[in-house]
Amino acid sequence: MKIATWNVNSVKMRLPALLDWLDQARPDVLALQEIKCRTEDFPWMEIEARGYAVAVQGQKAYNGVALLARAPLEAVRHGLPGDDGDEQARYIEATILGVRVASIYLPNGNPTDSDKFPYKLAWMERLRRHAAALLRQDQPLALCGDYNVCPSDTDVYDPVAFAGDALCRAESRGAFRALLHLGLTDAFRARHPEAVGRYSFWDYQNRAWPQDHGLRIDHLLLGPEATDRLAEVGIDRGPRGRDKASDHTPVWCELL
């Protein structure tokens, strides 16, 4: 079972690249982030024609997440519990082939002296509480998405320059570690413990991609049952090199 995550930065602009990647990589599940469209404007027909079931949590212009699966999506949950006043479309969850899978678009949190940073940290605490509840269900779990956290300096092309950034701040990394301490496993790091310079995001600015100035911020966090089944993990840099690319590229894992 192949499970992947990809921040597409507008599903409308990325539709040709998305359809190509589905045909080529053939994931059983793909978690999308930053679809940047209302649920009713999602390209349902084009995706379903490729043999995928679709669940969407959209909003106008910003954010938005979705789950695509080659098997039925069961018991879909829209939104992260813990704040009924939160209008931002950043979370969707469903069961696919017995695996509980979430698509997560965690807040960026910059600038750190604005209210965006405490919003990020509060969102991460809500995620921690919900992940703890999911882990108590004793079913395979995969929390997939754009976490907007570089877990360690080895995940950053210039750790000094990013030391004060919301993606690298101690508070963000501590909240990420709190997720791991629940019993979740960073799939990429589990399979590639010593890897340096394996990124999932390269900024559009400053020629970041040709210089390989990247960050690893897209993660697959697996519960114990899924981790026991973990066979392989990869980052597919191909889509980032295309014309009209997203600034993120897909991360995938294979469960036995």
Next chain:
DNA sequence: ATGCCCGGAACGTCCGGA
């Protein structure tokens, strides 16, 4: 010290992204 590059909304130029 600041903008660089993108997409969306909208039609001038700003917001948000990371």
